[in-house]
Amino acid sequence: MVTVRAPATSANLGSGFDVFGVALDRPADVVHVEKADRTTIEVTGVGRQYIPTDPDRNVVGAVAEALDAPAHIRIDKGVRPSSGLGSSAASSAAAAVALNELYDRGLSREELVPVAAEGEAVVSGEPHADNVAPALLGGFTVATDDGVTTVDADIPLVACLPEIAVSTRDARRVVPSRASIEDMVHTVGRAATLAVGMCRRDPELVGAGMDDRIVTPARAELITGYHDVREAALEAGAEGVTVSGAGPSVLSVCHASDRTRVAGAMLEAFDETDVAARAYKTRVGRGAEIFDI
Numbered sequence: 001m002v003t004v005r006a007p008a009t010s011a012n013l014g015s016g017f018d019v020f021g022v023a024l025d026r027p028a029d030v031v032h033v034e035k036a037d038r039t040t041i042e043v044t045g046v047g048r049q050y051i052p053t054d055p056d057r058n059v060v061g062a063v064a065e066a067l068d069a070p071a072h073i074r075i076d077k078g079v080r081p082s083s084g085l086g087s088s089a090a091s092s093a094a095a096a097v098a099l100n101e102l103y104d105r106g107l108s109r110e111e112l113v114p115v116a117a118e119g120e121a122v123v124s125g126e127p128h129a130d131n132v133a134p135a136l137l138g139g140f141t142v143a144t145d146d147g148v149t150t151v152d153a154d155i156p157l158v159a160c161l162p163e164i165a166v167s168t169r170d171a172r173r174v175v176p177s178r179a180s181i182e183d184m185v186h187t188v189g190r191a192a193t194l195a196v197g198m199c200r201r202d203p204e205l206v207g208a209g210m211d212d213r214i215v216t217p218a219r220a221e222l223i224t225g226y227h228d229v230r231e232a233a234l235e236a237g238a239e240g241v242t243v244s245g246a247g248p249s250v251l252s253v254c255h256a257s258d259r260t261r262v263a264g265a266m267l268e269a270f271d272e273t274d275v276a277a278r279a280y281k282t283r284v285g286r287g288a289e290i291f292d293i
């Protein structure tokens with residue numbers, strides 16, 4: 001048996017739609033795999049009632065097929081599904097690392113990115129890699145058609161998860177199909193600022209670089225209370241706030257000394273709009289880890 005822990009992730013970071021991602025140091029999924037003649041799946045943990053055990057509908061089934069590695073796969077969910085915190089990607093990444101080890105396939109973490117992205121295609125319709133890349137490699141990742149670039153960033157974050165479900169598939173439908181040249185220039189500037197901020201471990205630059213005029217405004221409308229939560233976080237000292245992944249989680253970047261205040265302000269603002277929520281005080285963290293063979 002092989003056991004792997006893979007972290008939650010936050011994709012896009014505003015200006016980096018389908019490209020940027022960060023691994024969070026918590027929460028995480030834990031996946032256990034054992035060789036079998038055909039793939040079977042068992043799910044425990046948070047949100048298990050919303051997760052199919054049919055290998056054709058669970059992301060780990062697609063990963064097992066891509067690696068030609070049938071197994072009994074037990075997923076202990078720590079990352080709630082439809083959270084905007086890369087729940088499906090955490091399972092995909094953990095399964096990819098675990099099955100690669102179990103069957104001795106010898107693929108590197110970088111080579112496992114497209115394998116784990118096959119799992120994402122099962123739930124969102126397209127194999128986007130911006131969650132699975134940080135879940136596998138850790139840090140801040142830039143996923144393009146040519147591969148993945150990683151930065152071992154250390155940035156404090158607050159991820160606030162409201163009790164609303166937004167499916168990635170639905171949230172992809174509201175993404176505009178066109179953008180003006182002015183908005184593209186703005187986005188490129190912000191994305192470049194964010195990447196420099198990650199390299200310099202500078203929360204102010206990362207926060208300034210999160211601003212996005214193209215995708216985030218459309219997605220924000222799917223999240224009850226988003227604008228109030230954003231304002232409250234900024235007033236409490238956040239350097240930048242955006243939708244985490246496809247939502248509904250809201251991500252703030254801040255200095256470590258402001259993290260508790262920012263988390264409290266975000267929770268209070270959701271509460272004032274009658275939405276229950278929980279906040280993860282976290283930071284950019286490590287990728288998937290094998291902790292039992």
Ligand SMILES: Nc1ncnc2c1ncn2[C@@H]1O[C@H](COP(=O)(O)OP(=O)(O)O)[C@@H](O)[C@H]1O
Nearest residue numbers: 050058059081082083084086087088091123168
């Ligand atoms: N192993 C899995 N973990 C989480 N969700 C899964 C898994 N397999 C299939 N799903 C389905 O994927 C959807 C959640 O994925 P997604 O909408 O991308 O949410 P998130 O933003 O949390 O990743 C749900 O419909 C869930 O049933």
Ligand SMILES: N[C@@H](CCOP(=O)(O)O)C(=O)O
Nearest residue numbers: 011018084085086168245246
């Ligand atoms: N780039 C994707 C990221 C989806 O992230 P998730 O955590 O919501 O699954 C998108 O924005 O659609």
